[in-house]
Amino acid sequence: MAEEWAIEASGLEKSYGPVTVLDGVDLRVRRGTVFALLGPNGAGKTTLVRILSTLVRPDAGGARVAGFDIAVDRQRVRRCISLTGQDVAVDGLQTGAENLRMMARLAGLSRPQARRRTGDLLAQFGLASAAQRRVANYSGGMRRRLDLAAGLVGSPAVIFLDEPTTGLDLPSRQAMWQVITDLVRTGATVFLTTQYLQEADQLADQIAVVNAGAVVAQGSPADLKSQIAEQRLELTLTDGLAFEDVTRALGARVVSTDPSRMSVGVATDGSAVHVRGVLDEVDPGGRAVRTFAVHAPTLDDVFLALTGHATTTSTNTTNTESEPAHV
Amino acid sequence: MSEITALRGSVAETIGTPTVVTDVVTMVGRSLRLSRRNLEVLLVSLMLPVILMLMFVYLFGGAIDTGAAYVSYVVPGVLVLCAGFGSATTAVSVSQDMTNGVMDRFRSLDVSGAAVVSGHVAASVVRNAASTVLVFVIAFAIGFRSDADILGWLAAGGVLLMFILAISWLAALVGVIARSPEAANGFTFFLMFLPYASSAFVPIDTMPGWLQGFSRHQPVTPVIESVRGLLDGTPVGNSPTLALAWCTGILVVSVALSVVAFRRRTA
Ligand SMILES: Nc1ncnc2c1ncn2[C@@H]1O[C@H](COP(=O)(O)OP(=O)(O)O)[C@@H](O)[C@H]1O
Ligand SMILES: [Mg+2]
Helix, strand or coil: CCCCEEEEEEEEEEEECCEEEEEEEEEEEECCCEEEEECCCCCCHHHHHHHHCCCCCCCEEEEEECCEECCCCHHHHHHHEEEECCCCCCCCCCEHHHHHHHHHHHCCCCHHHHHHHHHHHHHHCCCHHHCCCEHHHCCHHHHHHHHHHHCCCCCCCEEEEECCCCCCCHHHHHHHHHHHHHHHHCCCEEEEEECCHHHHHHHCCEEEEEECCEEEEEECHHHHHHHCCCEEEEEEECCHHHHHHHHHHHHHHEEEEEHHHCEEEEEECCCHHHHHHHHHHHCCCCCCEEEEEEECCCHHHHHHHHHCCCCCCCCCCCCCCCCCCCC | CCCHHHHCCCHHHHHCCCCHHHHHHHHHHHHHHHHHHCHHHHHHHHHHHHHHHHHHHHHHHHHCCCCCCHHHHHHHHHHHHHHHHHHHHHHHHHHHHHHCCHHHHHHHCCCCHHHHHHHHHHHHHHHHHHHHHHHHHHHHHCCCCCCCCHHHHHHHHHHHHHHHHHHHHHHHHHHHHCCCHHHHHHHCHHHHHHHHHCCCCCCHHHCCHHHHHHHHHCCHHHHHHHHHHHHHCCCCCCHHHHHHHHHHHHHHHHHHHHHHHHHHHCC
16 A cells, blocks of 8 residues: 655755745645645745755655655656646647657656656646647746646656746636546645635645745644634724724724724625625614725734734735635 | 546656656756747857957957967957857756746755756756857858867867856856846856957967966866867867866866765755
């Protein structure tokens, strides 16, 4: 019977000069599951992926991937994994089919096998009609999908995806999620990194939250969500008087206030029943509340909840997840 | 959702063992295809040599007295000059691979850096060989004549090929070391100037004294002298030996340093 763990890492450390990038990372990924490494820019996600995929040697600590030691059995590890990096790694001057055939040959497939596999993958990723077009003319989403397909030519057991959806629009991102979900159903193990809380929530069986090179929390999405901020209902009030009244009425349930904007935040599950209940309770006359909004927790909320301080790097544009993710 | 089996191939397909030969052949094919489709590269490697030759012959040729038809004098120089121009293309291609995600992907497939770089070098040699043939064809059309027998031609071709191979590996080394493709491009600049300070375009005797010492003892001069002499059917002395020694030296050092530099950069 194959091993239970697809990835086991302990005490991984890496520094570049004076900069400590990984500061003792331990994690385990069960076979046939999706594991998400969630963290802001500069947290060390890419470095960890490069170490686990044998491209970079750690300064200390070790890991087994697909049952093989990354330091001793590099070559065997490489036969079992694929890496789809943060930057798209396909040639713009080759067609989609040529890129995949090339990767398939490098992965050890014979010419006929490579041709067959290329056809299958292009069809699977909705790229069959673009197969003979140069990749330079692909859209960003198509290029990403081709890049992911190129990582799958060798039927890897462990698949590393470094920020597979960063920079994609919502439909492309959802298509990518579907592919990842399907991959795991075939028995593969997926290790992905992301800056999006909702992406990790949607896809992962286990999440590790990293910040500044250290894992600050690990668990199932449900475990983590029980630790972090729920959604927040923000009420903007008509005047100062209403602000004081509502704040008093909500009492200890207030999670945030902003007197300058006359807004008050309370925790909510986001359901219509709950929102209507709160509105009826604090504003029976229908005059005090001018507008309301429901905010999903952001990566910043997670870090605030888990570490008591905000993320070390500003990720203002990348992790505001106001768009609906569960469409 | 369509059937998901395509996402993972059958078990039989995963057993295939990639070999170094397959890797190198695949990488050569890639580099050749990329050069063929890059218009800029095609122009530099095919058009530029011809344009340069026409320019030298018709613009400068009248003013330079080399004691023979200038086209016959200048062809070796044009070929060497263009090998220099071509080296920029090679260095930039290698550097692009080094600095974008594709090298990580290749390495995660256990493709060696040497295979990737060899692909670029092979493409470089093919590009230069093609431009060499083209230059000769046009040169003949505008009055180039050779008294060489078949052995002379083979020997001249051999020296040129060695030079192209050496320059291509040197360019690849630059590409492996450079921090960016722009830097790689800049580094190869000096390669383009070496031919001017040799007997490629004007006899060394016509140069200022301080330059003559350098010109006589730099690698391009014996290459030029060998090719010119072999094609003319005139005595070449020890030029071919010197040329091959230089080229072999550059080649060995470039390959060795490339391997070391690649290891260091991807440690
Ligand atoms: N090769 C390198 N040399 C120097 N510093 C590096 C190198 N790679 C990564 N770093 C630094 O390590 C930190 C983490 O980088 P990275 O692993 O890319 O984080 P993430 O992928 O989470 O954004 C950053 O501060 C980055 O500047
Ligand atoms: Mg990263």
